[in-house]
Structures are given as structure tokens and as C-alpha cells.
Amino acid sequence: MFRRRPDGRAATVAVTVEGREVLVPAGASAAAAVLLAGLHTIRATPVNGTPRAPYCMMGVCFDCLAEIDGEPNRQACMVPVRPGMQIRRQRGPRAIDAG
Numbered sequence: 001m002f003r004r005r006p007d008g009r010a011a012t013v014a015v016t017v018e019g020r021e022v023l024v025p026a027g028a029s030a031a032a033a034v035l036l037a038g039l040h041t042i043r044a045t046p047v048n049g050t051p052r053a054p055y056c057m058m059g060v061c062f063d064c065l066a067e068i069d070g071e072p073n074r075q076a077c078m079v080p081v082r083p084g085m086q087i088r089r090q091r092g093p094r095a096i097d098a099g
């Protein structure tokens with residue numbers, strides 16, 4: 001899918017994706033980290049469980065919803081990585097905050 005050209009000068013950030021440490025270019029998004037980790041899905045649709053993965057990478061499709069640092073329903077493509085970030089699959093439907 002996506003391949004990053006090697007750049008030995010680029011700064012990297014270590015994050016954890018589904019329990020696996022991944023080195024990600026500084027300034028990249030959590031969704032990019034998911035793709036660099038080789039995951040093919042990051043969530044499943046709540047209606048029928050269809051697997052989804054980051055698609056638009058610009059905050060439109062919501063297919064990148066993930067749990068980031070323990071907080072579910074984050075749009076991973078809109079969250080820049082930081083050292084030690086924990087990224088996990090989105091479990092279950094997106095909660096709606098009515099209050």
C-alpha cells in the first residue's frame with residue numbers, strides 16, 4: 001500500500017501499535033504509524049463488523065478511529081505521533097456523548 005522512501009536523516013519517534021513498537025517519522029500521524037506497522041485494519045464497523053483502515057488521511061472518512069493513549073474514538077489521521085504513544089484497535093461502536 002504505502003511505502004516510505006528511506007531517509008537516514010529523518011528524526012523518528014517510537015510509538016506502540018497493538019503492542020508492537022514502531023519507529024515513525026516525527027510529525028507523522030498515528031494513522032501513518034498504523035500503516036507503517038503493517039496493520040490492514042484498525043477498527044470494524046459497528047453494524048456488521050466490516051474491517052476498516054485509514055483511508056483518506058485527512059479527517060473525512062472516519063475509517064481511522066482508534067484508541068490512542070487509552071482514549072477511544074480518536075481520528076488517528078488527525079493526531080500527530082509523540083514518543084511513547086500507545087495506539088490500539090477501536091473496539092465496538094463509537095460512543096455518542098449526549099451530555
Ligand code: FES
Pocket residue numbers: 031053054055056057058059060061062063064065075076077078
Ligand atoms: S483516514 Fe479518513 S478520517 Fe482518518
